[in-house]
Amino acid sequence: MELRVDTVARHLRAALADATQPLCAYLYDLEALRRHSQAVVAALPAGCELFYAIKANSDLPILRTLAPRVAGFEVSSGGELAWVREHFPSTPLIFSGPGKTDAELRLALDSDVEAIHVESPHELQRLAWLAKAAGKTAPVLLRVNLPLPGLAATTLMMGGKATPFGIAVDQLPACLASLREARGLRLRGFHFHLLSHQLDAAAHVELIAAYLEQVERWCGAYGLDIDHVNVGGGIGVNYRQPQQQFDLAAFGAGLQRLRASRPGLPRLRFECGRYITAACGYYAMQVLDLKHTFGRDYVVARGGTHHFRTPYAQGHSHPFHVLPVEHWPYPWARPELRDATVHVVGQLCTPKDLLAFDAPVERVRVGDLLVFPYAGAYAWHISHHDFLRHPHPQHWYLPMEHADAADE
Ligand SMILES: Cc1ncc(COP(=O)(O)O)c(C=O)c1O
CATH class of the missing domain: 3.20.20.10 (Alanine racemase)
Known part of the structure; x- marks a missing residue:
């Protein structure tokens, strides 16, 4: 499972240049998905075949990347069945x-x-x-x-x-x-x-x-x-x-x-499901605020568990990277934390909106980007998107670099 954080960071920085709002986005690396799915199929001996459980992530670019590489799809509802048959009549x-x-x-x-x-x-x-x-x-x-x-x-x-x-x-x-x-x-x-x-x-x-x-x-x-x-x-x-x-x-x-x-x-x-698509997805949130209360440091970021429920659903503190962003639009000193241990929360009015806890950070500032890897499976698709009616995150797909004949 290859993470290409540098590639993803480049695209996020480019997106920030045009952003008019604090950034909140899912980014899917289809090239990494292509490589990983091929590696999984190649690792299985003769007499074994791989279907993909689309409940993990049923976005069309994901399914289009996987369809030529796996033996088929597993669907678990009439909705998934109709969705796949509409777009993949013979899979x-x-x-x-x-x-x-x-x-x-x-x-x-x-x-x-x-x-x-x-x-x-x-x-x-x-x-x-x-x-x-x-x-x-x-x-x-x-x-x-x-x-x-x-x-x-x-x-x-x-x-x-x-x-x-x-x-x-x-x-x-x-x-x-x-x-x-x-x-x-x-x-x-x-x-x-x-x-x-x-x-x-x-x-x-x-x-x-x-x-x-x-x-x-x-x-x-x-x-x-x-x-x-x-x-x-x-x-x-x-x-x-x-x-x-x-x-x-x-x-x-x-x-x-x-x-x-x-x-x-x-x-x-x-x-x-999970093992196929988790590593191709990243959830990025721009930091809105830093707070210190009752002895604890909180990083408040754009988005939350209504987009990315995986950590709460699984009860873990999700790993993340801090991507420094230099642009600072306000005429006052930029809030920052150094060598701190933080809880990362989103914008929801519930203490359950917790994406990472007791996480060490070297430095984080308001305006930096937090990038959560392993967000390609049971992430957007298991989340309660419309709670509080915040805008949905952007969804970006980095294309495959080496599409083979089966894709054409
Ligand atoms: C019957 C069945 N098959 C396959 C899967 C996919 O499991 P995983 O994503 O852990 O590979 C699930 C997940 O809930 C399932 O219930």
Whole structure:
């Protein structure tokens, strides 16, 4: 995951020259996204394929950069499905998500999706009924919430314990019986997404090995013939210690060993979100004020968690860079802090509008820019944009430098 802070800083400085208001912007580095997505695909051994979970960031320039490089997109709502089909009529799609409506399932059947990930016995029943009415056969993956004793927890668990996601293991026999009986359903495989924020490559390979062992047992016990296993997304980004990121090379090598040790494994499909787009995005805020109160230094900047909810949502202090800006329009001394420890807040009327805390800074002045990296996934797209009706940030996309033939 390459950060190109200098390139980004150059563009932000150029934008400041024309700014009439304090700057607040998202900047996406599409060249870095191109390189990173290619590196991820290249690291996966034969028999593995990468889908992109668009919930992380569904902006069109992002999707256009990724579409030629990944095997397809994973969409988790009717809205995402319609959005992708409008702009990418032939990209392979997986339709997933909890709480699907009949209208969404019908849309999936009409949109020629690769797979529908079913979340419950009742959803399976509805899908069979809808498929029969439409005279279609739905390609099904059963999402299972698998109990795995000893599973090391991350900061975001979607399964392996009580959660609303997936089918409980004791309900699986009934689902498989329905699949055998229903003419409108075809079982293609199983789906697991037990966790996000996985930072440990070896642990992730072990988790996938555990999924595959379980699938092998089910295939044997129920006489199933499946063509792939979707092992979810979940590869994490280390916001707390950005120098220590997920070891992609070790992950690829571990998967390679796993496949080599067990010939005949089904195809593995990944549907990663965060790890694909986080590092291509930056959120920039210009400093409006510095305050010292009750012994603490606050930096107040243009924007806030209504644009960039990631730190609050994940409970971390987000790393940032201070980009010095020399222009100072007022006829008085410029407020500044040196060698300080600061909390960075935005413009919202809530103490929860906190983007970084106890963060050391060498120097920060009113008018400088704060640049938050790793803001390309679950950032703008998970934020409550219209709280307080502040203007939305600008969205800028630095173009790819080496578009290949697939883009033309
Ligand atoms: C079912 C499912 N698949 C994939 C993803 C993408 O996960 P990540 O962004 O951690 O890779 C999510 C995220 O919530 C998910 O719920």
